[in-house]
Amino acid sequence: MSDMPFTATSFDKLCGEKKLMATRCKDCGKVELPPRPICTGCNSQNIEWTELNGKGKIVSFTVIGVGPWTMISEGYDRNNPYCSGIVEVEEGPRISTQIMGVDVANPENIKVGTPVTADFVERGSFSLVPEVANVRKTYLVFKAS
């Protein structure tokens, strides 16, 4: 793992192994999710992978009825909406994610601050080209715990 480049492709591959990995700056210690090749804290290029404990909380969210094809192809629509939001993980950084296990029929009942845990799902890819969109990969999601 130490030689994997700090890219989305590496992150996806690690998700496929059910590992939630972030990057960490070896100089100032800043943890970044999504992973980054250059530290946003001190500009260091001295970066390593680090595994997160998968726990976090909801910072903000929405409930979407008309999503991108990646979500439509999973059966989500106006009658079966889904929650996307921003989760802050215990180690500090925030990431955009689908949030499962919340009351999407009554979004006013979904509370900022709700604890969530990481999980992984498989679905198609975000692309305008059907052949690429049909390639399935593992996605990080969070579930209300």
Next chain:
Amino acid sequence: MSKRKLGRGVAVAGYGMSKFGVLPGLDCRDMFVDAFKDLVNSVDKGLDPKDVEANYVGCCGAWNWEAQAGIAKWCTDWANLVPIPSTTIDNACASASVAIRNGIIGIASGLYDVVLAGGVEKMTTLPTEGTTLVLATGADKTWECYAGYTFPGLYATMATAHMNEYGTTPEDLMAVAIKNHNNGAINPVAQMPNTITQIMEQRQARAREKGKPVPGWVTEMDFLHDDQYNPMVAWPLRLFDCCPITDGAACVLLVAEDIAKNFTDTPIYVTGTGQASGRALHSRDTLTSIPASQIAAKQAYEMAGVGPADIKIAEVHDCFTIAEVMAISDLGFFKPGKDAATAAAEGKTARDGIKPINTSGGLKCKGHPVGASGAGMIGEVFHQMRGEAGARQVPNMDVNLAMTHNVGAHGTTVVVQIYERR
């Protein structure tokens, strides 16, 4: 950082636009030519097209909506301006403002005296799902679209945060839509030239004609709370919190200050320009303001040597109602939170309010052809500053200082510009 100034002054001497709306049969180049012809006719003392030295065209998605890359070249060609340099600029919904800013920089550098700059977008060629996908690509495809985010979804997430942090209500946001419809209703070039009341009456009349139950709305708020007629798009944002999907083009004529009077006796001068970039939503410290707006505004204010209180009117980026609420606090007109959220409901941002915002009807009613919208904003301030805004002309105010604020995507690009009429 030292306070930067333009190397030499730049003025707007003309403005033109195509129709904004659903325009079947018109490609980007056709709409751009309509805007260019309108611009040529707008120049008081005339424009010889041979004097135009460069063309900057903002366009966000012609490569997809129309399967055409490098659209500026074809706009230049069809406007019969070949061989002047053509530059296509994609900064999502801020594309036209970035194009115009680059035109300004081109003149300020001394390289050009006369520049055409604006934008074009053709958005109605795909089904809703396709347009949703193309618009979402304005966000971070790798880390936001990945999470199922759509464009309305990102602004909805900011609205949720605003409500959670400040107690902002859906009704506060609805008041922004009502105000912008009141302005759009008297804008002859608006895509949606109706008040909410007029839209209600149309829907009731249609139900009556068809022998269907007639909705019993009494107030505009009744209509806006109707789940059937104003459905949720991305909770807590409903359909009337969102701007429409629009085809259209718009452009401005930029000229060096020292020759501006050759084109018109009433040019408007660009006295401040700022541009900043922002990260994905999850990588920002705040979800209730747009940091790049604040930075771009600071640059523009410092360059112009004025402050928020000096600005008479502003066209701000209201792709969603919550965007206008954040804009008017990010630009310093109102305090963040309740003050900004209730400004529309309290009439402060109406045409006769203390700070008229989006007198054109905003993107909400004028329409939002994403790559062209920044040019459309300048059109409104150009007309207001020259006293040419007709029924929309703000009362009891000499509009000698105005601002445009154009956001790309959900705040990943922001351009703020200040204009002065001397």
